[in-house]
Amino acid sequence: MPASWRRRWQHLRHDRRAALLAWLVMAVVLVLLPFVTGGLLGRSWVRIVDFALLYIMLALGLNIVVGYAGLLDLGYIAFYAVGAYLYALLASPQFGLHWPVWAILPLGAMLAAGFGVLLGAPTLKLRGDYLAIVTLGFGEIIRIFLTNLNAPINITNGPQGVSLIDPIAIGGFSLGETQSLLGITLPSTYTYYYLFLALSLAIVFISIRLQDSRIGRAWVAIREDEVAAAAMGINTRNVKLLAFAMGASFAGVSGGLFAGFQGFISPESFTLFESIIVLCMIVLGGMGNIAGVVLGALLITIFPEALRYLGDVQQWLFGHVLVDPNDLRLLVFGLALVLVMIFRPAGLLPSVRRRREFSADESVLSQEQASLYDTRR
Amino acid sequence: MLTVENVSKHFGGLVALDHVSLAVHAGEIFGLIGPNGAGKTTLFNVITALYEPDSGGVRLRTQMLSGRKPHEVVQHGLARTFQNIRLFANMTALENVMVGRHVRTNAGVFGAILRDRATRAEEQATTRRAQELLDYVGIGRHAHQLARNMAYGDQRRLEIARALATDPVVLALDEPAAGMNPSETESLMTLLSRLRADGVTILLIEHDMRLVMGLCDRVLVLDYGKKIAEGAPAVVRGDARVIEAYLGSVPT
Secondary structure: OOHHHHHHHHHHHOOHHHHHHHHHHHHHHHHHHHHHHHHHHOHHHHHHHHHHHHHHHHHHHHHHHHHHOOOOOOOOHHHHHHHHHHHHHHEEOOOOEEOOHHHHHHHHHHHHHHHHHHHHHHHOOOOHHHHHHHHHHHHHHHHHHHHHOOOOOOOOOHHHOEOOOOOOEEOOEEOOOOEEEOOEEEOHHHHHHHHHHHHHHHHHHHHHHHHOOHHHHHHHHHHHOHHHHHHOOOOHHHHHHHHHHHHHHHHHHHHHHHHHHHOOEOHHHHOHHHHHHHHHHHHHHOOOOHHHHHHHHHHHHHHHHHHHHHHHHHHHHHOOOOOOHHHHHHHHHHHHHHHHHHHOOOOOOOOHHHHHHHOHHHHHHHHHHOOOOOOOO | OEEEEEEEEEEOOEEEEEEEEEEEOOOOEEEEEOOOOOOHHHHHHHHOOOOOOOEEEEEEOOEEOOOOOHHHHHHHOEEEOOOOOOOOOOOEHHHHHHHHHHHHOOOOHHHHHHOOHHHHHHHHHHHHHHHHHHHHHOOHHHOOOEHHHOOHHHHHHHHHHHHHOOOOOEEEEEOOOOOOOHHHHHHHHHHHHHHHHOOOEEEEEOOOHHHHHHHOOEEEEEEOOEEEEEEOHHHHHHOHHHHHHHHOOOOO
């Protein structure tokens, strides 16, 4: 990029009016997005965007555990399940309860946070691979637990899952039905979009605030060098549990929204594969960087859906479908992941720290600096 | 101020520390010297609760330190640096020192999210104090440099600044002058004298005899985990057992 352009960009970055304009444009885009998407691509695409927002919340939650604190959690989807099942059990015919969403979501966040502490506590002395395997195990345990909690008392309705879950209703306004506001028709996917957008923005806001705080620094310190962090007075046990709890609480909220949105949940939605997909989102997008994580979540949700059109693309190119798009989807998706890992191993939008961690010089330097002498308990 | 009472530590069959006792008085600079492998860093690790002693205990003023967790030791006022520098490599110098302030501040998750007045005031105070400490140790101008990009001597100073951020009453320095040339060692000695004058008690492990002789009020010599001499540096230097430990016995 020529020097004059770079200077102009730097100038623009710090220009207040330009920043305000950018915010305004983004706000307008976000408000109009469902209408544009629905109009151009059809309503099913708005539903895909809604799911993307749920995944953004999940990814930001996992970002706290893996990206900030450096704790490799492969069982994260268990907290999503906790939030979803809580909502399902409190707002469906399962127990005949129909609690309002503003009561269930905070409860879901807290319950998920509690599970975060529960699952995190035994892992505190573990590092790296061992931590990953144990969290993976816990994730699976939760799923199997939920699948089997239908006898002797039927709590979760087992593998059949819970259906007829109440849609989310805000102030008498049910998001499950098409609504009309100021003469504009808002189908259910649109109204859910605005709710999910609001909560996603709240979670982005919380993530930003946490990053630049005493707790955020403690998380990075633990990730960088846990022994040194403890030697500087950080209560590593509590700070790690806090990371698990905060990350889990985001998943708990997202899970509750998912249950209300989809109207039906079953243990099949909370498999190991889902945990790994969320992890992919933050690794590909750029671990530790909020914008990167959001981008990763969007791409990984939307890309496979866009690949469904490969049937049409083949029609257009060859006149007929050569390979079933469903088979092709996963192949292309996998290929895309591999390519990103080869050419941008730190992620598409890595945090400045992460990019440094991955530079070639850095790996030589870190090996030089690593020493045999390490103090451990 | 700091007392080590009859501490022993084994690693399987290896006796790393054998009934070691010492007492560091308030306001002094106490040197811990001895050949490599004598158990000096092991003793440090016992003092800072990274290891638990097999027998004996460590006391800071009236508080028992042994049996506690490392972060509690810092809370009580004992901070350390490491023999092989353990900075937070990908954080800036300022951020490293700010992490040191963690134990003396208490903003939690809600403070972080809401950024209420108290939290903001605390953050500002933390940043200010961190910059002050960087200036104090002489690397103020490198505040926004990444720790891993800093010159070696500056990294050592940064580690000291970070330890000072915890407001310690005793500072335990593990080979602070390792790898330094004479003029760097000179500036380090000035810094440590200043710390002593400002009321910080210092316990240090060192191999650089010029620093030990020039700065320490008292020294203790360890060899194979046992104390072989203790006292004023000039006296210890002449002790036959010390000379034998460092230089070997005179061949007959």
